Amino acid sequence: MKIDSIKAHLQPYSIMKKRQTTINHAFASAIAPSDSYDAKTVKEAVALLGQDPEKDLLCIYCGAEAETWDHVFGLVRDLRFSGYGHVIGNLLPSCKKCNSEKGNRDWEGFLRKKNGNDAGSKIEVIKRYFAKYLPAQVDYEKIKNVCPDEIGQLDSIKDKVMNLFKEADVIAERVRERIKSVS
Numbered sequence: 001m002k003i004d005s006i007k008a009h010l011q012p013y014s015i016m017k018k019r020q021t022t023i024n025h026a027f028a029s030a031i032a033p034s035d036s037y038d039a040k041t042v043k044e045a046v047a048l049l050g051q052d053p054e055k056d057l058l059c060i061y062c063g064a065e066a067e068t069w070d071h072v073f074g075l076v077r078d079l080r081f082s083g084y085g086h087v088i089g090n091l092l093p094s095c096k097k098c099n100s101e102k103g104n105r106d107w108e109g110f111l112r113k114k115n116g117n118d119a120g121s122k123i124e125v126i127k128r129y130f131a132k133y134l135p136a137q138v139d140y141e142k143i144k145n146v147c148p149d150e151i152g153q154l155d156s157i158k159d160k161v162m163n164l165f166k167e168a169d170v171i172a173e174r175v176r177e178r179i180k181s182v183s
């Protein structure tokens with residue numbers, strides 16, 4: 001850890017700023033399509049990745065033991081639903097370190113960075129996995145055309161939630177000032 005990482009903690013906490021990402025993610029996630037769990041399909045998918053479905057899974061990016069499923073294509077883009085969902089083809093086994101390092105970055109570039117010259121064959125395997133299990137990206141504009149009322153209502157609810165957080169931040173600031181003045 002670098003010493004200056006402490007900076008992130010040495011400032012007033014904003015309820016709104018800290019929760020903005022979470023709220024955007026929740027609203028995008030809630031309209032995203034999802035596959036239902038089917039053991040046979042998942043086993044076949046994992047086998048297509050070249051892994052043994054009966055054993056503990058390995059991180060697709062670095063080969064360490066996997067601890068989580070990476071949403072390869074993030075669900076949020078430009079604060080909105082990206083068009084990708086909670087589907088088998090958008091989930092790859094990953095270690096926590098790779099998952100957080102990759103973030104919303106392009107999977108292929110990240111895999112190359114991790115594997116250098118050995119990345120090629122892994123990329124081919126993953127592309128085959130996508131071809132079979134990743135549905136086409138949903139067009140957000142199309143969703144807005146299909147259910148304009150609902151999308152409008154969700155946007156308005158999200159705004160209300162954010163505004164409540166902002167309101168709370170103003171009150172919290174007042175409390176901090178009061179604490180300073182009495183201590």
Ligand SMILES: [Zn+2]
Binds near residue numbers: 062095097099
């Ligand atoms: Zn990893």
